[in-house]
Amino acid sequence: MRFIRPMVYSAMAVVIGTSAFLLTSKQAVSQTDAVNQLHPTAYIETNEVSASFKVGGRVTEVLVKEGDSVKKGQVLARLQSTEIEAKVQQAKAAVALAQGKIAEAEGATATAEAKKQQGIAGVNVTADTAEQQIAQAQAAVSAAQAKVDGLHNGARPEEKKQAEIQFQAASEVYTIAEQNLNRMNAMLAQGLVAQADVDKVKVSFEEAKTKRDLAQQQLNMANQGPREEEIRGAEALLAQAQATLKLAEANRGTVQVRQGDVAAADAAVQQAQGAIKSAQSGELQAKAAQLEAETYLSYTDLVAPTDGVVLYQSAQVGELVGSGFPVFSVESTEQRWAKFYMPETSVAGLKVGNKISMTMLSTGEKVEGTVTTVAAAPDFAIKKATQTSGETDIRSFGIKIELNQLPVTATTGMTLQWIGKTEG
Structure with a gap:
């Protein structure tokens, strides 16, 4: 009995001590959990972006090294x-060639258009001249015929009067012919008519002059009486006037020839305009090829896809790299965040857009951010109840905070501690 009682006392002491230790440990764990629930921690995170060439080739220059800060587009x-x-x-040479063809086609168009307008002017002049020549020749024939008839019939007072009228008519024809000659000479100086047309009008002028002189002689003969040789001369002039009339009527065909020249010039204009369109199409194709080549040339420059820091380099000068091969890995500094995991009992009332205050554990500096996501964590983050009496499972939520502005001392991977939601 003396030995049993001490053993019982010792056992009781062990049980009491163990119970006290477990109770103290549980309280300490509960206090730690409470602190972690109220002020959880998270790491500063960001995206890691690969920089790759769009085309393959041999690397000739490397302009940055690991650890360098870079700007987007550098x-x-x-x-x-x-x-x-x-x-x-x-x-570029193909574009210049196409543009030269356009200029050449435009020049050909201008030349063809000028010929067309010159032809139209020639048609109008020729048509007017031909009709005037016919009218003059008809008048000359009438005058010559009247002269011959008058000589055959002998001069009478009426004939004398008629001779005077014929002389006046021939004088008028001469005046018209002289005016036509002057006008044709002026148009020749301007390049609107050919020398041949002027020569024809000049012939008409000489004929009108001759007829006027003949009318003068006929008037004189009417006053003095005809002679045999005068009658033969008048008949010869009549024959000449009739021949001139036939020639003038034949000249009407020249108008149709000139109209054919106008049609040919118009066809040349249409052809030249078609050449312009074809050259313009060639220019567009050449410019598209130039743009494509320049685009591929721009692909030989590897630019930073984001602001950030070069983490590592995978290729050196002289190496061949393929399209899409990650030459550099860049840690982006354009956007950084932290993701806190908190029990559902601590996230009540949090919503997207809330401003959150945090502290950098390494420096104690304050950091602010904005809630961008509130989402339930996976099932493994559920805190299971340890006892069945009065306890329930507690689910965790992931709170993603976009960091608005970090101190210059902040580095990706550093720890932030949650302080709480700020006012506003």
């Missing part, structure tokens, strides 16, 4: 571009 490396540069120059 050239990081270059590929060999000799062949592509040659294609760009070839495309």
